Amino acid sequence: MLIATWNVNSLKARLPRVQEWLAEVGPDVLCIQETKLAQDKFPHAAMDALGYESVHFGQGQWNGVAILSRVGLGDARPNFAPGIEPDAEARIVSAMCGGIRVSSVYVPNGRALDHEHYAYKLSWLARLRAHLDAECSPGDDVVVAGDFNIAPEDRDVWDISKMEGSTHVSGPERDALSTICQFGLEDTFRRFHDDAGLFSWWDYRGGDFHQGRGMRIDLVLASRSVAERSTWTSVDRNARKGQQPSDHAPVLLLVGDGTE
């Protein structure tokens, strides 16, 4: 099963490129972030025409997450699990896809370490851990994929010296990500690639993509059973090229069915 995550930075602006990419790459599951669409504006019919069932949790203008699947899509749930303080924004949606509990997540940016949005980011990450504890067991097939707005390690940014005092690399948010992984999830990208300088997001400004100035902030976290079946992962940098790209590239994970 090919599982992908992509922050599309407005599905309205990006629909043609997303359609082209789906037809070319053919992932079985795609987690989408930043649809920037109201709940009822999601192009379900266009996705259906490409063979994908879809679930959207949107709020319009900002945020908005979705899951596409061509291996079944059931038990769809927006927001955090019952009993956890619901998020006022549309940043997580979950569904069963091909036997895997898949969540598409758009972690708050944080904006600045002294901004209230940063406290919101940390709270959101703590609630994601609580959500996993409530909804899943570490022994389940679980994938949590999306834009985490956190570079897990210094090798995940182009120049750590330029990130001092910034969000995305601070200790507390990296610790919060570790706490999420300690549920029993693994940053699958690092199972296959050790190199620094491998990114999933590049600022639109200053030719950052072509200059190699980016960050790896889009992650596919997987439980042990899924991670151990995975055979390949990649960032599709081609999707960051050409006309009207998102500022994020898709991240892909290939998972075997366990019969190999």
Next chain:
DNA sequence: ATGGTTGTTGCACAA
């Protein structure tokens, strides 16, 4: 230190 770009909506803000 600043600016640079894109998307949404508005006459900025978020990223």
